[in-house]
Amino acid sequence: MKSTEMKAVIEGLLYVSGEDGLLLEQIESVIGVNGSDARALVEEMKQDWENDAKGLMIIDIAGGYQLTTKPFLADYFEKFVEAPRRSSLSQAALETLAIIAYKQPISRADIEDIRGVKSEKAIQTLVSRELVKEAGRAEGTGRAILYGVTTMFLTYFGLKSLEELPPLVPEEEDQSDEASDLFYENFRQTVEGL
Amino acid sequence: MKSTEMKAVIEGLLYVSGEDGLLLEQIESVIGVNGSDARALVEEMKQDWENDAKGLMIIDIAGGYQLTTKPFLADYFEKFVEAPRRSSLSQAALETLAIIAYKQPISRADIEDIRGVKSEKAIQTLVSRELVKEAGRAEGTGRAILYGVTTMFLTYFGLKSLEELPPLVPEEEDQSDEASDLFYENFRQTVEGL
Amino acid sequence: MEYKVKIDAFEGPLDLLLHLIKQLEIDLYDIPVAEITEQYLDFIHKMQVLELDVASEYLVMAATLIEMKSKMLLPKQEPLEEDLFDQNMALEEDPRDELMRRLIDYRQYKQAAQELKELEQEQIRLYTKSPSDLSCYERTEQALPAEGEVTVSDMISALQRLLKKKKINKPMNTKIERQSLPIGKRMIEIVDVLKAKRDLVSFDTLFPYPDRSHVVVTFLALLELMKKKQITCNQETNFTDISICLTKGAEPIEIDGNESSY
Numbered sequence: 174m175k176s177t178e179m180k181a182v183i184e185g186l187l188y189v190s191g192e193d194g195l196l197l198e199q200i201e202s203v204i205g206v207n208g209s210d211a212r213a214l215v216e217e218m219k220q221d222w223e224n225d226a227k228g229l230m231i232i233d234i235a236g237g238y239q240l241t242t243k244p245f246l247a248d249y250f251e252k253f254v255e256a257p258r259r260s261s262l263s264q265a266a267l268e269t270l271a272i273i274a275y276k277q278p279i280s281r282a283d284i285e286d287i288r289g290v291k292s293e294k295a296i297q298t299l300v301s302r303e304l305v306k307e308a309g310r311a312e313g314t315g316r317a318i319l320y321g322v323t324t325m326f327l328t329y330f331g332l333k334s335l336e337e338l339p340p341l342v343p344e345e346e347d348q349s350d351e352a353s354d355l356f357y358e359n360f361r362q363t364v365e366g367l
Numbered sequence: 368m369k370s371t372e373m374k375a376v377i378e379g380l381l382y383v384s385g386e387d388g389l390l391l392e393q394i395e396s397v398i399g400v401n402g403s404d405a406r407a408l409v410e411e412m413k414q415d416w417e418n419d420a421k422g423l424m425i426i427d428i429a430g431g432y433q434l435t436t437k438p439f440l441a442d443y444f445e446k447f448v449e450a451p452r453r454s455s456l457s458q459a460a461l462e463t464l465a466i467i468a469y470k471q472p473i474s475r476a477d478i479e480d481i482r483g484v485k486s487e488k489a490i491q492t493l494v495s496r497e498l499v500k501e502a503g504r505a506e507g508t509g510r511a512i513l514y515g516v517t518t519m520f521l522t523y524f525g526l527k528s529l530e531e532l533p534p535l536v537p538e539e540e541d542q543s544d545e546a547s548d549l550f551y552e553n554f555r556q557t558v559e560g561l
Numbered sequence: 562m563e564y565k566v567k568i569d570a571f572e573g574p575l576d577l578l579l580h581l582i583k584q585l586e587i588d589l590y591d592i593p594v595a596e597i598t599e600q601y602l603d604f605i606h607k608m609q610v611l612e613l614d615v616a617s618e619y620l621v622m623a624a625t626l627i628e629m630k631s632k633m634l635l636p637k638q639e640p641l642e643e644d645l646f647d648q649n650m651a652l653e654e655d656p657r658d659e660l661m662r663r664l665i666d667y668r669q670y671k672q673a674a675q676e677l678k679e680l681e682q683e684q685i686r687l688y689t690k691s692p693s694d695l696s697c698y699e700r701t702e703q704a705l706p707a708e709g710e711v712t713v714s715d716m717i718s719a720l721q722r723l724l725k726k727k728k729i730n731k732p733m734n735t736k737i738e739r740q741s742l743p744i745g746k747r748m749i750e751i752v753d754v755l756k757a758k759r760d761l762v763s764f765d766t767l768f769p770y771p772d773r774s775h776v777v778v779t780f781l782a783l784l785e786l787m788k789k790k791q792i793t794c795n796q797e798t799n800f801t802d803i804s805i806c807l808t809k810g811a812e813p814i815e816i817d818g819n820e821s822s823y
Contacts, residue, residue, distance in 0.1 A: 175419070177418075177419040177420040178419060178420075180420045180422070181419060181420055181421055181422035181437065181440070182422055182440060182443050183422070184420075184421065184422030184423055185422030185423065185436040185437065185440040185443065185444075186422075186443070186447060188382070188422065188423055188434070188436055188690075188693070189436065189444065189447075189692065189693035189695060190692055190693075191385065191689050191690040191691050191692040191693065192689040192690065192691060192692065193458070193692045198450070199447065199450045202446065202450040203443050203446045203447050203450055204443070221420070224371075225369075225371040225372060225375060226371040226372075226374045226375055226378075226415070227375055227378065228374070228375035228376055228377070228378035228379030228380075228382070229378055229379065229382055232687070239689060240382065240689065241687035241688060241689050242379035242382060242383060242687060242688040242689075243375065243379065243687075244683070244686045244687060246375065246376055246379040246688070247686035247687075247688070249376050249379070249380075249397050249398065250379070250380075250383065250397075250688055261678075261681055261682070261685060262678075262681065264572055264674065265572060267674035267675075267677050267678055267681075268572060268670055268671060268674040270674070270677060271670045271671075271673035271674040271677055272670050274673075274677075275670070275673065287663075287666055287667055287670060288572065288573055288575070288667065288670075289573040289574050289575040289576075289618060289622070289663070289667065290572065290573035290574075290616070290618050291618070301721075303718055329681070329684065330677060330680040330681060330684060331680060331683065331684045331687075332680070338673075339673065339676045341669045341670075341672075341673055342669060342672060379688070382688075382689075382690055383688045383689070383690055384690070385690035385691065385693065386693060386694075387769070388769050391750075427753070427754055427757045427758075428754070428766065428769050429750060429751065429754050429766060429767045429768070429769050429779065430747070430750045430769070430775075431769075433769075441698070444695055444698040445698045445700075447695070447698070448695050448698045448699045449700075456706060456711050456715070457694075457695060457696060457699070458691075458692050458694070458719050458722070459694040459695070459696040460696065460699075461711070461715055461716050461719030461720075462719045462720060462722075462723050464716055464719075465716040465717060465719055465720040466720065468716070469720075481723075482723060484694055486696075488696040488697045488699070489694070489696040492696060492699055496705045498705075522708070523705070523708055523711075524711070524712065524713050524716070525708075525709070525712075525713075526713070532713065533713065533717065535717070535720070
């Protein structure tokens with residue numbers, strides 16, 4: 174098979190796979206090339222598609238590739254799909270997810286210990302959005318459920334693997350948090366105005 | 368907007384619409400061109416895509432267009448469905464199976480109504496794998512076959528009985544965290560009520 | 562006076578504490594317990610004045626802070642000679658250590674959450690389609706995956722994805738509805754499709770949208786085209802698919818695109 178034809182096949186496979194993404198192994202087994210050749214083809218395609226008349230691009234996700242629209246199209250799509258494609262996660266859900274991603278497998282009690290607040294609802298949200306799954310049971314009495322992140326987690330954040338997660342930075346000063354500053358200021362004013 | 372950019376937007380729209388297809392009016396309203404210009408752009412795209420490295424093509428459907436894979440890819444899809452994949456039953460099979468399990472006895476027409484696509488093949492596959500069986504006939508003309516799940520289905524999913532299937536909970540709108548919401552909601556109401 | 566507070570709530574007592582620490586420019590590694598306790602209690606107290614439901618976690622933290630403050634106030638015991646080893650241990654047991662550790666720990670996850678949020682915001686601008694149904698390529702004799710490889714939750718999530726997809730497609734349909742497609746325009750479209758195919762077109766393909774008004778308009782347009790002898794419908798026997806083609810040798814007619822808006 175010529176490499177142009179291989180590209181055509183990969184394009185077709187990417188299309189039918191859609192948001193599920195296409196694993197490198199799938200490309201290998203369908204067109205009968207080895208992993209590094211398959212990878213090279215996709216990299217070439219990525220470059221071919223870097224022109225203005227292309228609305229699609231290939232991104233790396235967990236163990237493979239996904240066909241998505243280019244970022245600049247988002248503005249047009251907001252007109253097209255009137256509801257946002259997916260609601261973004263709440264702060265509570267994001268914090269919980271960060272803890273699970275870095276500390277998995279981890280029990281609910283341990284998550285709550287770190288956050289200092291009940292996190293049942295947040296975990297439930299994450300499970301129902303398939304970002305988090307049960308990843309075993311703790312030893313000992315109670316056999317608490319342990320949670321871990323899913324492949325969907327990687328896809329959702331556009332990560333190739335867990336190693337791509339930004340490293341935790343314990344020492345750095347807290348980033349200025351305008352939202353809560355504003356809250357606090359308003360709160361103070363309100364209270365003082367009573 | 369330049370015509371290259373318009374093409375990129377159309378390509379993105381076609382991709383996101385997938386098998387549902389894209390109406391000419393939708394192109395018109397998203398990029399703000401009139402019908403004949405939109406049509407001309409798509410015709411140009413069709414020609415651009417007539418090269419060997421393209422696995423996709425644009426076809427006419429009633430009132431619009433649909434992105435689809437080129438016919439020669441069919442052979443590869445046969446290999447693809449057998450290639451290793453993440454979930455070991457296809458999305459189509461799982462969807463159909465879930466609908467039958469929760470809604471049985473159900474006719475093919477009703478399944479297709481829920482899924483929005485033809486489901487004959489998916490049902491046939493499930494029947495041949497003995498997860499689904501004929502479970503009677505509908506009243507009235509046509510006497511459509513009704514489908515239900517088998518004992519094999521229960522064994523396969525490790526269920527004692529159908530009652531053990533978890534109840535379907537409609538995915539709630541944004542399930543943001545309860546604890547902080549309560550805290551904040553009260554605060555907001557109070558402040559706004561001042 | 563109306564205040565529009567546009568923020569997210571504090572995510573809990575640790576979040577609030579971190580905020581106070583920053584606000585007061587306090588060194589996290591050397592927290593002045595008396596000061597922070599006072600500020601914290603002040604905040605909680607004001608929330609209660611506003612009759613807010615203070616979540617129990619905040620009250621637990623208040624208690625912890627008060628306890629810590631009282632411990633710090635206790636006079637330090639002079640260590641005895643033989644307790645030198647123990648003294649070292651005692652030195653490490655600063656009552657603030659536990660809280661400091663928790664705050665540092667929490668802060669790093671809060672930052673990680675922030676980074677995830679940024680990734681999410683980038684990713685959310687990329688759109689994909691749901692996977693195509695390839696079941697027509699499956700061989701029916703293909704073996705079933707081993708038991709346990711597929712779970713009930715796989716099945717349920719497949720269903721959830723389907724429902725989600727339907728929800729996403731909904732607004733597109735309502736959008737079309739509002740535009741009330743004129744029958745004339747639909748007639749032109751149908752003729753175009755038939756011309757492009759140069760062949761029989763099955764009835765179903767002319768109804769790609771499960772949208773009521775679109776279906777009705779398409780049906781009326783077809784009837785109109787039949788009446789005007791532009792198209793011919795064929796059906797081999799009862800209940801088989803109806804196919805449609807342009808009537809051979811029909812005199813082309815002028816169709817008014819705005820004709821009888823539905």
